[in-house]
Amino acid sequence: MNVVAFLCLLFFSGVAFAAPPSLAPPEGFRVLDTPNDTGKSLSLVWKASPSDSKNRSIQVWAVESPHAAFKKVAEFPSNTRYVKAGDFPWWAQPAGKGEHYVKLSSSQAFPIEDGKSYAVKLLVREGDQEAWSEIAEGRPAPNFFNQAQVNNLVFVLAFTGVLLASIAAARRNPHIYLRRIAGLDAVEEAIGRSTEMGRPILYLTGSGGMDDVSTIAATVILGEVAKKVAHYETSLKVPHRNPIVMAVCQEIVKEAYIEAGRPDAYKDDSNFFITSDQFSYTAAVDGIMLREKPAANFFMGSYFAEALLLTETGASTGAIQIAGTDSDHQLPFFVTTCDYTLIGEELYAASAYLSREPVLVGTLRGQDFGKAFIMSVLVFGTALATIGVIAGTENYFNYVLDLFKDFK
Amino acid sequence: MISIDRRIIFLLIALATLLPLLNPFGLPIKVSPEVRGVYEYIENLPEGSVFLLSLDFDPSSKPELEPQAIALLRHAFRKHLRVIGMTHWLPGTGLADSIFARVAKEMDKQPGQDYVFLGWGPGQGSLIISMGQDLYKAFPSDYAKRPTQGMPVLHDVRNLRDVNYMVSLAAGSSGIEMWYIYGKDKYRFEMAGGSTGVIAPGLYPFLRSGQINGLIGGLQGAAEYETLINQKGTAVAGMDAQSVDHLVIIVLVLLCNLFYFMLRGEKGSPA
Amino acid sequence: MIFLKRQLPLAITFVVGVIFAVQYYVPHPISEEAITHAADTMKIVAAFALLLGIASLFHVHALKIKRQVPGWGYSFVLYLAMFVMIVIGFWSGGENKVDGAQTGFGWMYEFMMVPLQATMFSILAFFIASAAYRAFRARSREAAVLLAAAIIVMMGRVPLGQFLLPWTWDLTQWLLNVINSAVRRAILIGISMGAVALSVKIILGYERSYLGGGKDQ
Numbered sequence: 001m002n003v004v005a006f007l008c009l010l011f012f013s014g015v016a017f018a019a020p021p022s023l024a025p026p027e028g029f030r031v032l033d034t035p036n037d038t039g040k041s042l043s044l045v046w047k048a049s050p051s052d053s054k055n056r057s058i059q060v061w062a063v064e065s066p067h068a069a070f071k072k073v074a075e076f077p078s079n080t081r082y083v084k085a086g087d088f089p090w091w092a093q094p095a096g097k098g099e100h101y102v103k104l105s106s107s108q109a110f111p112i113e114d115g116k117s118y119a120v121k122l123l124v125r126e127g128d129q130e131a132w133s134e135i136a137e138g139r140p141a142p143n144f145f146n147q148a149q150v151n152n153l154v155f156v157l158a159f160t161g162v163l164l165a166s167i168a169a170a171r172r173n174p175h176i177y178l179r180r181i182a183g184l185d186a187v188e189e190a191i192g193r194s195t196e197m198g199r200p201i202l203y204l205t206g207s208g209g210m211d212d213v214s215t216i217a218a219t220v221i222l223g224e225v226a227k228k229v230a231h232y233e234t235s236l237k238v239p240h241r242n243p244i245v246m247a248v249c250q251e252i253v254k255e256a257y258i259e260a261g262r263p264d265a266y267k268d269d270s271n272f273f274i275t276s277d278q279f280s281y282t283a284a285v286d287g288i289m290l291r292e293k294p295a296a297n298f299f300m301g302s303y304f305a306e307a308l309l310l311t312e313t314g315a316s317t318g319a320i321q322i323a324g325t326d327s328d329h330q331l332p333f334f335v336t337t338c339d340y341t342l343i344g345e346e347l348y349a350a351s352a353y354l355s356r357e358p359v360l361v362g363t364l365r366g367q368d369f370g371k372a373f374i375m376s377v378l379v380f381g382t383a384l385a386t387i388g389v390i391a392g393t394e395n396y397f398n399y400v401l402d403l404f405k406d407f408k
Numbered sequence: 409m410i411s412i413d414r415r416i417i418f419l420l421i422a423l424a425t426l427l428p429l430l431n432p433f434g435l436p437i438k439v440s441p442e443v444r445g446v447y448e449y450i451e452n453l454p455e456g457s458v459f460l461l462s463l464d465f466d467p468s469s470k471p472e473l474e475p476q477a478i479a480l481l482r483h484a485f486r487k488h489l490r491v492i493g494m495t496h497w498l499p500g501t502g503l504a505d506s507i508f509a510r511v512a513k514e515m516d517k518q519p520g521q522d523y524v525f526l527g528w529g530p531g532q533g534s535l536i537i538s539m540g541q542d543l544y545k546a547f548p549s550d551y552a553k554r555p556t557q558g559m560p561v562l563h564d565v566r567n568l569r570d571v572n573y574m575v576s577l578a579a580g581s582s583g584i585e586m587w588y589i590y591g592k593d594k595y596r597f598e599m600a601g602g603s604t605g606v607i608a609p610g611l612y613p614f615l616r617s618g619q620i621n622g623l624i625g626g627l628q629g630a631a632e633y634e635t636l637i638n639q640k641g642t643a644v645a646g647m648d649a650q651s652v653d654h655l656v657i658i659v660l661v662l663l664c665n666l667f668y669f670m671l672r673g674e675k676g677s678p679a
Numbered sequence: 680m681i682f683l684k685r686q687l688p689l690a691i692t693f694v695v696g697v698i699f700a701v702q703y704y705v706p707h708p709i710s711e712e713a714i715t716h717a718a719d720t721m722k723i724v725a726a727f728a729l730l731l732g733i734a735s736l737f738h739v740h741a742l743k744i745k746r747q748v749p750g751w752g753y754s755f756v757l758y759l760a761m762f763v764m765i766v767i768g769f770w771s772g773g774e775n776k777v778d779g780a781q782t783g784f785g786w787m788y789e790f791m792m793v794p795l796q797a798t799m800f801s802i803l804a805f806f807i808a809s810a811a812y813r814a815f816r817a818r819s820r821e822a823a824v825l826l827a828a829a830i831i832v833m834m835g836r837v838p839l840g841q842f843l844l845p846w847t848w849d850l851t852q853w854l855l856n857v858i859n860s861a862v863r864r865a866i867l868i869g870i871s872m873g874a875v876a877l878s879v880k881i882i883l884g885y886e887r888s889y890l891g892g893g894k895d896q
Binding site: 411412414417418420421422425435436437438440441466467468469470471499501502503505506530531533534535537538540541605609610612613615616628631647648650651652653654655656657658660661662663664665668669 | 708711712714715717718719722775776785788789792793794796797799800801804805807808809811812813815816817818826829830833834836837838839840841842848852855856859860863864867
Binding site for chain 3: 036037038039142143144145146149152153156159160163164167210213216217219240242243244246247248251269272273274275276279282283291305308309312315326328333336337343344345348359363366367370371374
């Protein structure tokens with residue numbers, strides 16, 4: 001019994017006085033050029049450890065020249081900086097899910113230049129214990145293509161393909177059904193009313209420049225309106241906020257009159273510049289409405305706070321008002337004060353509706369395909385994500401869902 | 409429908425605005441999560457953090473956005489943040505400069521040391537990209553023509569990647585969406601937005617998706633922020649008037665519908 | 680002439696359009712520099728275009744004075760205002776303040792432009808009320824739902840409404856964060872698709888209205 005007790009004492013004292021387990025250095029540490037970036041940064045990757053905790057810290061030490069002294073550039077708890085689902089697309093991930101990933105960008109404390117080689121090592125520290133990783137080297141460089149956005153590029157190219165195919169189909173068969181847009185049916189009525197009353201038509205192209213899609217749509221519709229106006233010899237007034245838009249509209253209206261066979265009826269000063277200041281322009285147009293009392297007002301393009309000031313003044317003069325805008329914040333004001341409102345992309349569709357040109361009609365069809373695809377993806381993606389969460393299989397469904405995410 | 413002369417409606421609105429301003433009744437302001445998001449982010453920034461405030465509005469939006477700017481600046485100065493100011497709207501440059509000067513004087517902050525107002529630069533989206541590459545190339549001098557290189561407030565700030573938080577106070581285009589597309593999306597700083605009441609609802613998709621972490625909407629949003637920083641200003645003062653205005657419009661709308669249904673009932677067809 | 684008015688602009692549009700479409704996928708610093716250079720070019724073009732606008736403005740008002748149309752006196756007022764602003768602007772060096780003292784330009788900005796612009800914006804409050812009275816009628820079920828939502832949000836967004844009907848606050852938050860966000864997203868998607876489609880057509884030369892003039896086959 002005494003021998004057993006003695007042996008037990010020996011064993012447990014050995015255990016008590018044994019050296020604590022030594023700290024393991026980070027496993028699988030490697031340094032890469034950060035992918036899909038503008039350069040001047042390195043990516044550090046290493047495997048996660050079951051012993052990672054907030055009491056254990058990781059320090060990053062780096063040096064440009066291998067003979068110089070290493071410098072500490074970052075420090076953080078070891079249970080942070082994991083790669084999570086959604087950080088990278090599965091087709092372009094520098095580190096696997098669950099691994100540690102740190103992006104080391106150039107800073108004033110540690111500048112990083114493209115093309116130069118940098119040596120990096122990690123120090124794991126817990127209490128008094130430390131362990132260094134192997135030294136790994138990497139060379140940063142800017143990338144010419146962002147692989148994380150391949151899905152974006154594929155969708156853009158696919159949409160372009162669908163658009164071109166729709167335009168080709170519309171050229172072969174121009175009698176594609178377009179649903180009636182009430183506001184556009186009223187254009188003819190508005191022009192006729194102005195002619196009967198002998199009062200001018202006022203057409204506004206909005207606040208945007210020629211880089212604004214809604215302004216382009218407004219100028220296309222102006223061309224169609226000008227053709228009809230040329231037939232009836234009604235006066236057309238187009239006050240402008242933007243000189244470039246004014247120059248474009250002058251050409252469009254002139255061409256419309258020529259196409260209508262009435263070049264003699266064209267007036268050079270039908271398009272005129274007022275000012276680019278928002279409320280000065282609004283005051284001037286309100287003045288035109290109150291003095292000249294146009295019988296029809298067209299508000300096409302993008303608008304801001306001036307929308308209600310323009311339309312309410314127009315309504316007080318008794319004019320028929322047709323608006324079309326993609327400025328959704330002004331839609332409530334247009335809807336309440338105008339007789340007809342083209343909402344959002346109805347403005348873009350309006351040019352197709354009026355002219356019935358195959359290119360424009362085909363574009364509408366292509367857009368509809370795009371929207372149908374997005375709606376399907378929304379329903380399908382929501383269902384997948386929900387099933388994934390319920391069944392715990394979201395990891396697998398992420399392969400599909402990642403295709404529709406926007407990665408940078 | 410029984411029509412009321414527009415001038416009577418205008419008079420009612422004028423009285424509804426004027427009387428509460430002369431005799432405020434002061435009701436408590438509830439704070440929304442979207443405004444609290446901005447406040448808490450700034451509150452948690454360490455001293456010396458870089459805060460970029462872009463006043464993207466002109467004098468027409470002054471009543472709604474100036475109180476927001478003043479409240480944010482007071483908060484930022486109180487937290488001893490390094491404030492960088494600028495604007496994308498040329499007509500608003502003088503106004504933005506006067507706001508910075510006024511609040512800085514009130515909080516005893518020095519230009520160049522504690523804050524810098526860079527002024528206006530042409531280009532909008534490309535200006536942001538330029539700032540993202542090299543702030544000093546985009547703005548070699550501030551609005552008062554002092555060289556930005558070597559300014560104590562801009563120590564260690566090379567480009568937008570060194571900005572810790574950014575708020576754009578926008579009255580329309582050249583505002584929050586532009587800052588997100590050309591700024592946060594590329595240079596990864598956190599940002600929030602402030603806007604006029606009319607465009608605020610259109611910015612909720614950006615808020616819900618996390619593209620902006622907070623939204624201060626209109627005079628109400630400014631009043632909420634003033635309440636959070638415990639320093640009431642023109643926004644809180646204006647909320648009484650706004651409350652009565654809303655009530656008057658609701659009464660008018662209800663009246664309009666009452667007349668509509670009464671006449672419809674009498675005639676047996678829509679009025 | 681056709682080459683300068685048609686083929687050349689189309690070619691430039693195509694090349695520049697493709698370059699800057701591809702630029703989005705190129706993170707290399709060279710692509711950001713390209714955008715900055717392009718933007719600088721656009722600024723120069725815009726500056727020249729402003730001269731166009733000013734010339735048009737002068738021409739229109741000169742005609743009004745010459746023909747003595749009703750209100751032609753205001754054209755003189757316009758010329759006078761422009762002249763005064765330009766002269767004082769140059770005299771003040773374009774500065775609002777010099778050594779802390781307000782310049783004439785600064786005075787005109789602070790005491791004329793700022794109040795005038797704020798006043799124009801404030802007119803909206805009156806116009807909203809008159810438009811609301813005229814148009815917010817519950818003509819149909821959908822209009823009635825819209826009306827109810829509008830009243831709830833109007834009450835929920837102001838302290839008096841929150842005080843009188845506390846439940847409007849939570850309902851307003853829900854309406855803004857859920858219903859409003861969903862609808863805005865849908866509108867944004869539609870508008871964005873339209874914008875992409877129009878941009879593709881312009882780059883590929885299908886859409887030529889921006890060149891002015893008729894449509895080529």
